[in-house]
Amino acid sequence: MGANEVTPEGPAGLSGQRAVRANNLATVLRTVRRLAPCSRAEVAAAAGLTKSTVSSLVAELIERRLLREGGTAAARKIGRPGLMLEIDEDSVAAVGLEVNVDYLTLVALDLTGRELFNRHVEFDARAAGPEASVSRMAELVTGALADPLLAGRGILGVGVAVPGLVDATTGTVRNAPNLGWRGVGLGASLSAAIASPEPRDIPVLVDNDATLAVLAECRDGHLAGALDLVYLTGEVGVGAGMLANGVALRGASGYGGEIGHVCLLPDGPRCACGRRGCLEALAGIEAILRRSAPDLVSDGPLSGATLARAVRVTVERASADEGDVREVLHRAGGWLGRGAAVLVNLLDPRAVILGGYFVPLGPWLVPAAETQLGEHAIVPAGEERRVHLSELGLSAAARGGAATLIQALDQGRLELPTGWPPASAAGGQ
Amino acid sequence: MGANEVTPEGPAGLSGQRAVRANNLATVLRTVRRLAPCSRAEVAAAAGLTKSTVSSLVAELIERRLLREGGTAAARKIGRPGLMLEIDEDSVAAVGLEVNVDYLTLVALDLTGRELFNRHVEFDARAAGPEASVSRMAELVTGALADPLLAGRGILGVGVAVPGLVDATTGTVRNAPNLGWRGVGLGASLSAAIASPEPRDIPVLVDNDATLAVLAECRDGHLAGALDLVYLTGEVGVGAGMLANGVALRGASGYGGEIGHVCLLPDGPRCACGRRGCLEALAGIEAILRRSAPDLVSDGPLSGATLARAVRVTVERASADEGDVREVLHRAGGWLGRGAAVLVNLLDPRAVILGGYFVPLGPWLVPAAETQLGEHAIVPAGEERRVHLSELGLSAAARGGAATLIQALDQGRLELPTGWPPASAAGGQ
Numbered sequence: 001m002g003a004n005e006v007t008p009e010g011p012a013g014l015s016g017q018r019a020v021r022a023n024n025l026a027t028v029l030r031t032v033r034r035l036a037p038c039s040r041a042e043v044a045a046a047a048g049l050t051k052s053t054v055s056s057l058v059a060e061l062i063e064r065r066l067l068r069e070g071g072t073a074a075a076r077k078i079g080r081p082g083l084m085l086e087i088d089e090d091s092v093a094a095v096g097l098e099v100n101v102d103y104l105t106l107v108a109l110d111l112t113g114r115e116l117f118n119r120h121v122e123f124d125a126r127a128a129g130p131e132a133s134v135s136r137m138a139e140l141v142t143g144a145l146a147d148p149l150l151a152g153r154g155i156l157g158v159g160v161a162v163p164g165l166v167d168a169t170t171g172t173v174r175n176a177p178n179l180g181w182r183g184v185g186l187g188a189s190l191s192a193a194i195a196s197p198e199p200r201d202i203p204v205l206v207d208n209d210a211t212l213a214v215l216a217e218c219r220d221g222h223l224a225g226a227l228d229l230v231y232l233t234g235e236v237g238v239g240a241g242m243l244a245n246g247v248a249l250r251g252a253s254g255y256g257g258e259i260g261h262v263c264l265l266p267d268g269p270r271c272a273c274g275r276r277g278c279l280e281a282l283a284g285i286e287a288i289l290r291r292s293a294p295d296l297v298s299d300g301p302l303s304g305a306t307l308a309r310a311v312r313v314t315v316e317r318a319s320a321d322e323g324d325v326r327e328v329l330h331r332a333g334g335w336l337g338r339g340a341a342v343l344v345n346l347l348d349p350r351a352v353i354l355g356g357y358f359v360p361l362g363p364w365l366v367p368a369a370e371t372q373l374g375e376h377a378i379v380p381a382g383e384e385r386r387v388h389l390s391e392l393g394l395s396a397a398a399r400g401g402a403a404t405l406i407q408a409l410d411q412g413r414l415e416l417p418t419g420w421p422p423a424s425a426a427g428g429q
Numbered sequence: 430m431g432a433n434e435v436t437p438e439g440p441a442g443l444s445g446q447r448a449v450r451a452n453n454l455a456t457v458l459r460t461v462r463r464l465a466p467c468s469r470a471e472v473a474a475a476a477g478l479t480k481s482t483v484s485s486l487v488a489e490l491i492e493r494r495l496l497r498e499g500g501t502a503a504a505r506k507i508g509r510p511g512l513m514l515e516i517d518e519d520s521v522a523a524v525g526l527e528v529n530v531d532y533l534t535l536v537a538l539d540l541t542g543r544e545l546f547n548r549h550v551e552f553d554a555r556a557a558g559p560e561a562s563v564s565r566m567a568e569l570v571t572g573a574l575a576d577p578l579l580a581g582r583g584i585l586g587v588g589v590a591v592p593g594l595v596d597a598t599t600g601t602v603r604n605a606p607n608l609g610w611r612g613v614g615l616g617a618s619l620s621a622a623i624a625s626p627e628p629r630d631i632p633v634l635v636d637n638d639a640t641l642a643v644l645a646e647c648r649d650g651h652l653a654g655a656l657d658l659v660y661l662t663g664e665v666g667v668g669a670g671m672l673a674n675g676v677a678l679r680g681a682s683g684y685g686g687e688i689g690h691v692c693l694l695p696d697g698p699r700c701a702c703g704r705r706g707c708l709e710a711l712a713g714i715e716a717i718l719r720r721s722a723p724d725l726v727s728d729g730p731l732s733g734a735t736l737a738r739a740v741r742v743t744v745e746r747a748s749a750d751e752g753d754v755r756e757v758l759h760r761a762g763g764w765l766g767r768g769a770a771v772l773v774n775l776l777d778p779r780a781v782i783l784g785g786y787f788v789p790l791g792p793w794l795v796p797a798a799e800t801q802l803g804e805h806a807i808v809p810a811g812e813e814r815r816v817h818l819s820e821l822g823l824s825a826a827a828r829g830g831a832a833t834l835i836q837a838l839d840q841g842r843l844e845l846p847t848g849w850p851p852a853s854a855a856g857g858q
Binding site: 018019020048049165174227228240242244245247249250251252253254255256257258259261262263264265266273275338341342343345346347348349350375376378379380383 | 448449477478594603655656657669671673674676678679680681682683684685686687688690691692693694695702704767770771772774775776777778779804805807808809812
């Protein structure tokens with residue numbers, strides 16, 4: 001089965017005519033996103049649907065406030081302005097939330113992917129534990145929903161990014177070693193916490209941070225539009241988000257992307273996973289900081305606050321060329337390049353993106369990474385693969401959490417918020 | 430964009446209503462494949478199309494001799510037998526052809542995937558060079574087409590498997606180091622050679638051997654139906670065929686799957702690629718044979734005939750526990766397991782399949798491979814990943830070449846053979 005296949009059952013398990021309708025609504029939504037402002041006739045021609053079908057679908061999408069008429073037709077020569085269609089950017093919002101070792105980031109996007117809201121707070125999820133973390137996350141979400149920037153919008157859902165192995169179907173964090181979480185029903189807990197005291201029915205999706213980050217890079221980063229990308233998270237752990245022809249690779253059980261535990265050096269340094277010579281033990285942020293700022297980093301688990309501070313100090317020391325900090329970063333960069341070469345040799349992406357805390361350390365990591373990538377990767381002649389630094393920084397995974405909800409809507413896999421739009425009954429489907 | 434998306438342009442660059450028709454024809458074909466024998470009404474219900482649309486599509490597919498009426502309805506309780514639909518297995522055939530270092534394999538499948546024809550010949554493609562190899566391949570194809578087993582069938586095309594980097598769009602072999610081929614326009618040359626002296630218009634597709642082999646395993650091997658699989662070719666080179674959710678991963682430039690040149694041991698043995706410690710240098714068939722049968726394998730490139738013989742001798746020696754042959758295979762198996770672990774950690778497939786010459790050597794390779802895979806792979810608790818031996822053996826890639834043509838037809842991406850069916854004009858589209 002190829003990437004173009006629509007399964008007979010259609011999206012979201014619908015069957016028969018309902019699936020066709022849901023698919024067609026999504027097709028029209030995507031087509032308008034691509035061509036807007038555009039007329040119904042243009043949509044019909046591009047989507048391969050009849051004009052009368054498109055008119056009926058557009059009416060439903062306008063009623064649901066996903067599309068609206070009256071796009072800025074100034075730049076166009078044809079069609080009456082009043083009949084032009086565009087995405088209704090004032091109606092709904094998608095929320096993305098990342099929990100990581102030392103911070104929470106919340107981002108909200110409108111239906112065009114524009115950022116409406118961004119909040120980054122220091123938070124030690126490992127010390128707090130799952131329960132207190134869920135409370136803090138819910139607080140952040142309900143605070144955002146009450147903010148004037150989001151008030152009055154329909155909320156598509158909350159997409160949560162977690163640094164670990166996630167069962168996206170059930171929203172369960174199976175194992176997030178760097179948070180110390182195992183078997184946490186995050187989706188259900190967070191959904192319940194958000195719905196109290198004010199009852200709310202907001203879907204919560206949970207996914208891996210690297211996977212969501214690479215989806216964000218593909219949509220919004222400076223490599224936006226590239227359909228084959230690899231993203232390395234720069235946190236305590238090193239995970240890979242992998243996009244092949246625009247589709248995220250998660251693996252059969254959601255255990256894909258574990259580049260951090262690929263062995264690059266047999267008999268190398270001991271990794272937190274118990275093995276030796278893993279990429280994470282050679283070039284993860286914690287491994288770097290234990291060498292670049294040993295005075296700040298004590299033995300035992302690295303606390304969130306210490307981590308952020310040690311990164312800042314490492315940047316200062318590298319800038320001032322203190323001690324052997326540049327050499328430490330050069331070596332780590334080299335191992336990152338060798339890890340990237342494994343990904344390039346297997347997946348042949350257009351580019352490799354370093355994210356998270358690799359971004360501030362990038363000036364000292366990237367040169368060695370590109371050298372080693374060049375030596376170890378097999379690529380077409382004249383097409384060297386570059387190592388890029390993410391421009392989405394610590395917001396990438398949260399943006400991806402929000403973007404994945406918009407994408408689900410685009411693909412007919414997501415229902416609209418209950419009671420949306422508020423003024424009239426939602427159109428029958 | 431997700432796996433379910435149908436691009437607005439539809440298959441094969443068609444636009445608008447034509448694309449919809451082509452998509453719908455393919456949907457009906459796939460639905461009948463899945464449900465056969467089945468009635469038009471069942472197809473309509475399963476595919477989400479109206480009965481009148483399905484009737485029109487079925488009429489065209491019957492006219493084209495892809496479907497027929499009169500399936501064996503004995504096992505079914507409903508419907509009149511005469512109205513049941515099934516795939517017409519007597520009408521067309523798809524040909525697959527693998528060229529490798531020491532052999533050519535040709536396989537032909539009917540539309541249900543049943544093998545009609547299988548021929549394996551020893552052939553030294555490296556010594557012959559591209560031109561003589563194309564002649565020999567064309568001879569094999571035209572010989573098969575004239576065989577009573579295939580005569581009278583419409584030929585969907587020839588899918589050619591090559592151990593190297595292939596531009597599938599143009600049918601060009603960009604670099605097949607173990608054949609010594611670089612920049613060979615194989616698709617065009619073979620197409621021309623097949624069309625002479627008797628004019629024939631048969632599409633030739635060229636793809637990577639590992640990619641085609643994993644597609645065959647997913648369709649026909651003992652793991653058939655598993656949508657996440659990894660296949661390692663056991664030839665002079667070691668390539669990975671990778672399937673994620675049923676979609677083959679080729680990479681942005683078709684350079685994916687180069688597991689053979691992932692470095693597993695810095696400063697390890699020198700590889701033919703010039704690097705050190707590549708999987709291919711540690712556990713490729715040539716690396717194994719130079720240790721297990723040094724008396725048969727001289728310096729310099731390994732000839733095809735020597736390779737096949739040295740594999741047989743190695744099997745004999747391992748069976749008789751001669752010298753250190755079992756230890757050589759045990760060590761190579763361990764490196765294969767570590768290479769497999771890289772694939773499992775990144776892609777999380779359901780299983781890893783060893784193909785080609787790894788199959789006869791399997792009894793001595795697999796135990797060590799599974800031990801190392803278990804030690805180095807991160808998988809869900811209780812879900813150890815196994816190392817399987819291909820049951821398709823040296824036919825896997827050729828079968829995949831044929832299967833990919835059937836798949837293209839199923840997806841509306843392939844035209845029927847010119848002048849097919851011969852008796853009447855093909856239905857207008």
